[in-house]
Each structure stands twice: as C-alpha cells, then as structure tokens.
Amino acid sequence: MPPTLRERAIACRDAAATLAALDTVAKRRLLQRMAEALAADAGLVIAANQRDMEAAAANGTSEAMLDRLHLDQARVAGIVTAIHEVAALPDPVGVTTRRETRPNGIVVERVRIPLGVIAMIYEARPNVTADAAALCLMAGNAVILRGGSDAMGSNLAIANALRRALREEGVPEAAVTLLDDPRRETMVELLQLTDIVDLAIPRGGEGLIRFVAEHARVPVIKHYKGVCHLYVDRNADDPLALRLLVDGKTSRPGVCNALETLLVHRDAAPDFLPRAIARLRELGVDVRGDEATRAIVADVAAASEDDYAAEFLDLIIAVRVVDDIEQAIAHIRRYGSDHTEVIATRDEAAAERFVRALRSAVVMVNASSRFSDGGELGLGTEIGISTTRLHAYGPMGAESLTVERFVVRGEGQVRHRPASDR
Secondary structure (H helix, E strand, C coil): CCHHHHHHHHHHHHHHHHHHCCCCCHHHHHHHHHHHHHHHHHHHHHHHHHHHHHHHCCCCCCCHHHHCCCHHHHHHHHHHHHHHHHHHCCCCCCCCEEEEEEECCCCCEEEECCCCCCEECCCCCCHHHHHHHHHHCCEEEEEEEEEHHHHHHHHHHHHHHEEEEEEECCCCCCHHHCCCCCCCHHHHHHHCCCCCCEEEECCHHHHHHHHHHHHCCCEECEECCCCCCEEEEECHHHHHHHHHHHHHHHHCCCCCCCCCEEEEEECCCHHHHHHHHHHHHHCEEEECHHHHCCCCCCCCCCHHHHCCCCCCCEEEEEEEEEHHHHHHHHHCCCCCCCCCCEEECCHHHHHHHHHHHHHEEEEEEECCCCHCCCCCCCCCCCEEEECCCCCCCEECHHHHHHEEEEEEEECCCCCCCCHHHH
C-alpha cells in the first residue's frame, strides 16, 4: 500500500533534520551532483516536456502559458546553470547577523537557521521544480513540491534526476518530495499539516494564490500577480524609455515581471506615444488607452477600468496619460500588485520621489522590469517573488528561506537573585 500524504510529509520532515546538519561543503557538493544529474537527463526531461506540451496544446492552453511550460536544450541548460549558481552562493545557515553585549554581560546573537519543511505549490513552470529544490537545500530545508497537472511529466523527470543525486550523496530522497496527485483535495490536505509544514509558497495564477490563502492553516507567502508599470517622466530619455517598454512588454509577455501598464507624463506624451505605440504594434502588441492617449493616437482601442488592474500575461498593454508624477504614483497605488514598478527619467529628484513613494517589492530606475528576477539580482535563482510583507519581500533566494533566532551566551547571569544572595 503506498504511503499516505501525511506519511510522506513526515519523511520529508525527518529529511529536513539531516539537511540542517550538513555543512556548506556537503551542501555545495550535493547541489553540484544535482546539476550534473539533471544535465545527464536533459534528453529525458525534454522528451517528457514535449508530451506535456502536446497535451496542453490539445487542451487549448494559451501561447503565453505554453511558453512557461516549454523546455528545450537551452532552457534545461539554464536550469542546470541556476543550480550551479545556487551552489556557489554564500551559505546563509549559521550566519550571525548581529551580536551585542548587554550591560549585565550576556552576549546576544541573532543567527540564521533553516525554516524546516517548505511546501511549494506551482503551476506550469517545470523549472520551479529544480529552482525550489536547489534553494531549499542550500538553506538547509526539505521541500514538498506540488506542481500543476500540465507539467506533471516534466516535473517527474526533473525530480527523478534530483533524487538520484540525493541517493548518491547519502541524503534521504524525501528531502525532495514531489506529489504526483494533482487533485485539489490533496493540496488542501498538504496546506493543513500545521505540525509538519513550516511555510507554503504558492506560485501561479491569481486563482491558485487565492485558493491557497483561503485553505491554508500553515503560514503562506504569496507570489501574487504582477501588474507591473512603466512610468515615463517628463524628463525621460525617449530612446531609453522605448527600450524599457519594448523589453518589458515583449521579451516574454507571459511572465510575472512583464509590463502590463504604461503611464506617460502629459508633457512627454505627444512625442513619445506615437513612436511607442507604433513600435509595440510592429511587435504584435494590442494597445488599449485612455481618452488622452486616444486623442494622440486616434485608432487605439479604449481601455476599461478592468484593464488597468489586469495581469494580461500576453501581448496586451494598457496606457494612460498622467498629469504628473504624483498622478502616476496614485495610479500605481490603486491598481498595482506590489510587484515591480519602473520609472524612466533623467531627473534624480523625480526618481527618488518615485522610489520613496511606492512600497512595491522591486522599484527600478531606468532599468527594465524584466530584471525583477532572483537570478538577475544575484540570488542564483528564486523560489518566488514575495508580494507579502513578512520576513521576505521581493525575489526570494536561499537567505529568504531562513529565519533569525536568538542565541544568548552568558557566564551564569540570572535575572533575579534569590533574597538570600542579596
């Protein structure tokens, strides 16, 4: 009789204790072995992915979602490289982030330790299987992976390679536990294992995030939708702003750090918008604008209120002309999802105002929204982009999968002396 979900989760928790005891050298060796195993199985992974792609296409999956699902030699090589990069990162476990001596002589330290067991719940992004496993292991955690049914074959092929590396290094295979039951009832059961699972991280569409948040009894860090904005200021360099727009919207429209809304200062709009919209249309983008935008480019479709709150994940963009930077900030505060915002400007005061006024997880000044990514920001890769302001915010790397605890060192100090000692 196969083990129950609870039995598998307990085995994962037991494996977490083994991982927490590994030193940096052992963890790096394990990750390097995982990268080598995945590279060796690249053909198997791509073949499994091709079957997933064919089934997803037959089910009417959108082009943007198919792009997220797709793996080829280059993308598998990128996943392998990401594991190598995680292996080369500083080990966050055991790092003392603060030390002070109190007046009574006790030494108070804050030291990073693993969280324990991470439940990673995601949709059609098979690279997450390897990324999440690598980051969790580097931080001394075990991981339970629950991917989407569309990518099940790809996820299994990747997990098989990773688990072979675990066996070869003498680490329990349960350290990377992939659930092959796509039913939502199984997900709910996982999210209620409060005595085993220390943190759940959902990564996918808005529906998945809401489902997890509503049913979880374990702590949840949400990788919520990416309604990302580019604001073109009155003092922006037009060619620079156009590069940011084209890269942010068209390089990979189906990812969470793609631009969804363009805001343009009214003084810059007459010159910038005609060129920008013409270029977007050349690249197949459906442009939807407000009245001011349509007064400048007459054949633009009207944008609805819902368009400004939408994560299109497609070649669609909403455009609005704003009176000034304050109106741009107000728009982002109203419609944004706290993911990533970009300003194009040559005015340092405007850039600083934009950065300070917005609380989004990532704010860019004259740089593409597509840099809102753990690998691009020096984390090796990411387990997700937290839009929940808890212990982690923004792209989450290995350090974000640890917490600080207090370690107190003394020489017999007590808080209250007995009366007989006074």
